[in-house]
Amino acid sequence: MKGSRAIQTVSLSLFRFHGLANRVWAFTQMGLARPALARTPDIGFWKLCGSGTGEGFTPVPNTAVYAVLATWPDLATARSRTETAAVFARHARRAAENWHLFLTPTSARGQWSGHTPFAPVTEGGHASEPIAALTRATIRPAVAARFWRRVPDISTVIGADPSVLFKIGIGEVPLLHQVTFSIWPDAASMARFARADGPHARAIRAVREGAWFSEELYARFRVQDTRGSWGGTDPMKTRKDAA
Template structure:
């Protein structure tokens, strides 16, 4: 069963942050050599709630897809590139995910393979978009409203915005306690999220898009000195 991992790394010193920035280019050569790695992306992150065009130079992310959970855990522990990231980071956290629903493509491929696993316990939602340059200003004009609503929603367990290319290739990632609370946020037809979705369709904002949902199956490390999954640990 395919396992997807999102690993976050926090860097404090200027030297470590410069190293992490350089790895956005150099790291791809090492990731190509990791056995069993089916799909990967090196990403930066946004400031504030994460869904902003302003980069957070302290935090970087690696998104991976693996053939199974055992391979994922083994490679994350032993592969040199992940050990190098952890050695320089002051904190790191990885969340383990099982895809349950996938629609769209990423870089021309379908990176995640949906399983028939029941959507029980905490769930994660991922939206990835390649924004048309001519629509970028309109897209980012909507983002602050969406970010504020997500940040204010008491049901959101964790949220972050990551991206491959600033302003143009963006990913939103959020974790919710269950399918009902996730669906309630998406169903608010008068909210900024629903208005943005309508604008995407009406004005053709994206060159490519992908929407995926996952069961949250585990974690490694901490974030902000604690486990982000602590509120739902008994249900994971």
């Protein structure tokens, strides 16, 4: 429509691999897939990520789970490219399952590899809608051990929160680059978790007081759409069915 503008869509594509051959293949793609991903039509900012064991919130690599985060000019392009573009199609053929989230940035501050990748919008959305939170940090090597000692406690608290719909930890470089991603039923439930005194709040204070991060980015998103499954179901559609 004349006068309308495209709204950036961020995709987070998760892939789970079974079997040694598929896991080895997925690991090699962390390097080999980079040129093809960079040549993908319409792609903007992108990152190939591995994960940690458990739900990703550990420094021990999980050779079964990998992720691709990318920005696109609009939702239709994101849906199409994450299904048909070479890198995504090859991962999907090898993976036991895959889940794609399509997100609209609503706020962002900080940088990722020297870039400001997300273009937030303020229009639309409701306070009662699900909200996704992403935190990305480059951890200073001198404090990496202290940071990772705190992470299991934070993960336990998030997992015990009945409100959290989904959570995962991913990263570009083990130990030094960490991305946490979580989905909450609404802004209020996420805010309650962030304000509550506990491992998460204490870790945030330690980060601020000790300057643990050399680079950090915090972003919030609306969940526009999903495709595929994770753990045999679509966590967002399961929520809708239960509502």
